[in-house]
Amino acid sequence: MPTLNYLSLLILSSVLLTACSKQVQNEALSNDSRATQITQEGVPGGVATQVEEINAVVSAINYATSSVTLEDAQGHQRDFKASSEMIDLQRLKVGDKVNATVVLEQMIYLRDTATASTDSAADILATTPANAKPGMLVAESVEIIAVVKAIDTTQQTATLEFGDGTRKTVKVRPDVQLKTEHLNRQVMIRLSSALAIRVQPE
Template identity: 50%
Template sequence: MPNTKRACLLLLSLALVSSCSSQAQNDGLSSSTSSAEVHAQGVPGGVTAEMEQITAVISDIDYKKRTFTLQDQQGHRQTFQAVPEIRNFPQMKVGDRVTATVTRERVVYLREPGESREDGAAGVLATAPEGDKPGMMAADTVEVTAVVKAIDAAKHTATLEFADGSRKTVAVRPDVELKPSYVNQEVVIRLTSAVAITVEAP
């Protein structure tokens, strides 16, 4: 799926809206993406983050059908239907500016011996007070643990085994020394996604 289509569906579906128009009526809204990576020299793992943002203006709205059309600066248009959870839909107006931002963060590190495990998921959802312009923030975190089953110094890769028995071989950064002691150590992978949507009058 192209980035613009994927971003639009991800951002606005998380905002409790769903596409209601036919493909012929939808161009797919443009998005901007930025990313960053942080790690300590020689230390396995690190943090990667990506932010994706859509900014568009409401060009049409139907209060009876609870639908609205967004148009970005490139002229791309897409129509959405507000589900009942959007209590403040009547506050939306043509010309309002909608900004949706999704942030994804991945943290990977070797678990220290004796460190507690927290495999699972957690989430939070907050919406604008009734009577205000629609807006929301949602975030969820998933943490999984894998075990280093093998290392390949020549290819500079490590093979990880997950709880379901599946295995995946991953490339290791060149600055990280693949020590034999890493075999059978646990690798923590924590994924956090957050979405924020605001609607502002012109």
């Protein structure tokens, strides 16, 4: 129901979903980024994906917290949290030149009344050849559920209520017709992030 731009605000404010750890160092690294949006005319929601390609050097590794600090050519540093399954972290070393890919995917849809309440996020899969340089992947996914509490056909807005009781009024795409049947329907907001780190050959 809300526009995809609103998802960007959600993903920035959500401490549950981020490739970077909750450490002090969290500067923006120089990167090449691209974004795509997929929507279907007349259908609320859609999918937005942002991909960042980062060339950096490993400046620190904290094995106790499974975090990696990357530094770009300008000296900006950013911490990334690795998952416990990333055993390749032990093969990464300070000074390695790496290419990191950060993917943020934001999907939103109006749940059909007949849909079961056990929707789950799609799996994010990746494999690394046994003899390859470390090619590590960490993926996270979280779902946020909101309920449509009000619509304004004049302003083309919908008011959503989240689980903590807070309400947000958001713009709805002009091609989506607001209907009274949308009231009290659930809006599913699925946020996924993935981080892949590959060591550049010397």
